[in-house]
Amino acid sequence: MEFQNYIGGKWVKGRGGKTFDAINPANEEVIAQIHAADVADVEAAVQAATDAFESWRLTPAPLRGELLFKIGDLLKQKKEELARLLTQDMGKVIAEARGDVQEAIDMAYFMGGEGRRLLGYTAPVEMPNKFGMAVRDPSGVAGIITPWNFPIAVPSWKIFPALVAGNTIIWKPSPETPAISAAFVKVFEEAGLPAGVFNLLLAPGADVGKALVDHPGVRVLSFTGSTATGRAIAEAAGRLNKKVSLEMGGKNAIIVLDDAHLELVTDATLWAAFGTTGQRCTAASRLIVQKGIAPKLKEALLARTRKLTLGNGLDPNVEVGPVINKTALERIHNFVQIGQKEGARALVGASVADVNGKGFFYTPTLFDGVRPGSTLEAEEIFGPVLSIIEVNTLEEAIQVNNRSKYGLSTSIFTQDVNRAFTAMRDIFTGLVYINHGTTGAEIQFPFGGVRGTGNGHREAGQAALELFTEWKSIYVDYSGKLQRAQIDNREE
Ligand code: UN1
Numbered sequence: 001m002e003f004q005n006y007i008g009g010k011w012v013k014g015r016g017g018k019t020f021d022a023i024n025p026a027n028e029e030v031i032a033q034i035h036a037a038d039v040a041d042v043e044a045a046v047q048a049a050t051d052a053f054e055s056w057r058l059t060p061a062p063l064r065g066e067l068l069f070k071i072g073d074l075l076k077q078k079k080e081e082l083a084r085l086l087t088q089d090m091g092k093v094i095a096e097a098r099g100d101v102q103e104a105i106d107m108a109y110f111m112g113g114e115g116r117r118l119l120g121y122t123a124p125v126e127m128p129n130k131f132g133m134a135v136r137d138p139s140g141v142a143g144i145i146t147p148w149n150f151p152i153a154v155p156s157w158k159i160f161p162a163l164v165a166g167n168t169i170i171w172k173p174s175p176e177t178p179a180i181s182a183a184f185v186k187v188f189e190e191a192g193l194p195a196g197v198f199n200l201l202l203a204p205g206a207d208v209g210k211a212l213v214d215h216p217g218v219r220v221l222s223f224t225g226s227t228a229t230g231r232a233i234a235e236a237a238g239r240l241n242k243k244v245s246l247e248m249g250g251k252n253a254i255i256v257l258d259d260a261h262l263e264l265v266t267d268a269t270l271w272a273a274f275g276t277t278g279q280r281c282t283a284a285s286r287l288i289v290q291k292g293i294a295p296k297l298k299e300a301l302l303a304r305t306r307k308l309t310l311g312n313g314l315d316p317n318v319e320v321g322p323v324i325n326k327t328a329l330e331r332i333h334n335f336v337q338i339g340q341k342e343g344a345r346a347l348v349g350a351s352v353a354d355v356n357g358k359g360f361f362y363t364p365t366l367f368d369g370v371r372p373g374s375t376l377e378a379e380e381i382f383g384p385v386l387s388i389i390e391v392n393t394l395e396e397a398i399q400v401n402n403r404s405k406y407g408l409s410t411s412i413f414t415q416d417v418n419r420a421f422t423a424m425r426d427i428f429t430g431l432v433y434i435n436h437g438t439t440g441a442e443i444q445f446p447f448g449g450v451r452g453t454g455n456g457h458r459e460a461g462q463a464a465l466e467l468f469t470e471w472k473s474i475y476v477d478y479s480g481k482l483q484r485a486q487i488d489n490r491e492e
Helices: 039-058 061-077 079-090 094-114 153-164 178-191 207-214 227-239 262-278 294-306 326-341 394-402 417-426 464-468
Strands: 005-007 010-012 019-023 030-035 130-138 141-145 168-172 198-200 220-224 243-247 252-256 284-290 345-348 365-368 385-391 409-413 431-434 469-477
Touching (some): 005 039, 005 178, 019 178, 030 079, 039 141, 039 207, 061 094, 061 178, 079 094, 094 153, 141 153, 141 207, 153 464, 168 207, 178 198, 220 227, 220 464, 252 262, 262 284, 262 409, 294 345, 326 345, 326 385, 385 394, 394 417, 409 417, 464 469
Parallel strands (some): 141 168, 220 243, 252 284, 252 409
Antiparallel strands (some): 005 198, 019 030, 130 469, 345 365
């Protein structure tokens, strides 16, 4: 297989003439050769997106929405094919890859419907014979930079709202998942999206992303990825007065109170901690457990964690796939070793796993006796490592949860409605789950986090439109004379 960049409605090799490989993390095989974009391609893509903007913004929004419905239909038809490519490009197990594609289908239909909403509002005005309304304009050319862990779902939270609102796009996906990214763009092309509306740049390294962030023609930026990169983007964007949405790290916790349903907590914890091999922004990496239930829960988790099947995600019996690459494997193991040095005890795992001598596998790991404030408790590991922290009360659990520098997702297990509502009020994260793990967000609700996780924006849901639209307030005076607001209608 071979994939190229998509600029101005054409598939093109990078101007620098370089290529790189798309590697299957389950067996280290090269699945595709990718033509790398370089900085000169950024210029061409911004030009194409700028040219296309004029006619795209004037295309009636309901028609833009209809194109999204068509894209949704095509994604549905190609769901299995795309899911299989996604698993080979990124490693997640096939059932989860299907979920990843399904999330894009959901988002396409949801935002397709926005084509006939994109709601503004009217309000009464203070002068006679005058009318006021607020409408949404597209923000302009959007730069979208996305990670490898949800190569289809996360981009769709940004791409579909941007398109329906009349923006044009330059998408720079992670170089770890170039094949599935290009396959995704082909669906938009097949649906008949006009040339230049959606451009794709595939590139390793930071140069292309940086050029996109710095380009004066790009008005709005939406980024999901590491905290360090997000901060750098925000600084650059701030200097250039651009709109920027950041979605960064997480250190999500499941809180388990003594009255929780043990079997449910066990199922949910395994899924939230080790699903996607712990590589979700929303993955549970802390288990904050009340002391009474802790011994039984640890026993249940330990038994089940030991039984998890690692391997190639295309095998339907495999429960845990590889991590994305060798660097990730080393980073995860490094955190595990630091944890051990700091006095936490690994109940299971804590080692690189050998699956037929190939691929990047890490054994699902449970750490007991993790102290609040220690490295394991505080830092995002982005791998299959769960740290158990014992507490005495609900209040203490919430305190430990809220002290994190991140604030994406928290869950609590209890059968007591009073304590559930207290937790809903006092937990400060962008997502809160009651009697469900920390993952499983649906696209119709805002997605994002507080503290170090984000910068105040939300993706998905109607909230996503805030980034990709600018409010325009329009006043129509049909009185035929000068009416000065705040002045002429006052007696004094
Ligand atoms: C992510 O955590 O990186 O909520 C995205 C979920 C998915 C999306 C997660 N719907 O787990």
